Amino acid sequence: MLTNIFFDLDNTLLDFDGGEAHALSRALRQFGVDPTPAVLDRYHAINLSQWELLEEGKLTKDQVLTRRFDLLFAELGAACDSRAVCDRYEGFLAEEHGFVPGARGLLEALAPRYSLYLATNGAAAVQRRRLADAGILPYFRNIFISEEVGFHKPSPAFFRACFAAIPGFDPASALMVGDSLTADIRGGRDAGLRTCWLNRMGRPRRPDIVPDYIVTALDQLSVLLETL
Incomplete structure (x- = not known):
């Protein structure tokens, strides 16, 4: 029986791409x-590639934060301090909390019926401010942010730490919902969770990462849950 749902945050519940463009x-x-x-x-594109290297264990988070700007400024021939730009960008990003269509209504509908948890990568200060400003913290039983957990999705250690913080948790009772095939779907499957890929942008499937379910909009998730 499905009783627990883990949600990714960026581009699953909150519109990260729109917020990223504005803050940047x-x-x-x-x-x-x-x-x-x-x-x-x-x-x-550079930012995405650097986070993927982090997921593969080839970079640290601190390296990602500055390297993405190092690479951009090198291509542009711009003499900018990457760390200073990153700090300013992160500050602006913390102010961005626009919703993915249907996200707030979905959380309102699911919170009385399921135990909801948030499982996200990113900087804790940025993510917690965005969650608070968006007004969705009360929907979740617990918030798991990689910087606080000490491991990043898709590491099994990240998910083990989440499970350990939930009394009596059984992976068979849970579903992981997210937009990233690597961080959310591969990570969730490796941790023993059923997974649902939110593919709003029509991204191509990967034969090596196969989700249990696929939806193209959050309102489809409510329909799916009725069948589980």
């Missing part, structure tokens, strides 16, 4: 870099 534009302008669509797109 503000930060780059303050350091004299024009945040054109091409620059924002290039940063997004």
Whole structure:
């Protein structure tokens, strides 16, 4: 019987991509870099690749935070202090808490019926402020943020730490919902959870990472849960 649901945060419940573009534009302008669509797109691609290296254990979180800007500024020929830009960007990002369509209503509907947990990578100060400003903290029984847990998704150690904090937890009773095939789906499956991939952007499937369920919008998740 399904009684526990783990949700990813970024691009699953909160619109990270929109918040990222707005926060990054503000930060780059303050350091004299024009945040054109091409620059924002290039940063997004670099940033994603660096977090994937973190998931593979090839970089540390601190290396990711500065290296993504090092690589961007090297391509642009911009003489900017990557650490200073990163700090400014993270501060602006903490103010961004727009919702993925349907997220608030889904949490309102599910919280009385299931034990909800949040399982997210990222900086604790940024994520906790966004959660508080979005007003969704009360829906969750517990919040698990990689920086506080000490491990990153998809590491099995991250999920083991989550499970250990839930009295009497049984992985067979839980579902992991997220937008990342690597962090959420592979991580959840390796930890013994059923998984649901939120594929809002029509990304291609991967034969080596197969979710138990796929939805393309959060309102489909409510329908799916009725069958489990």
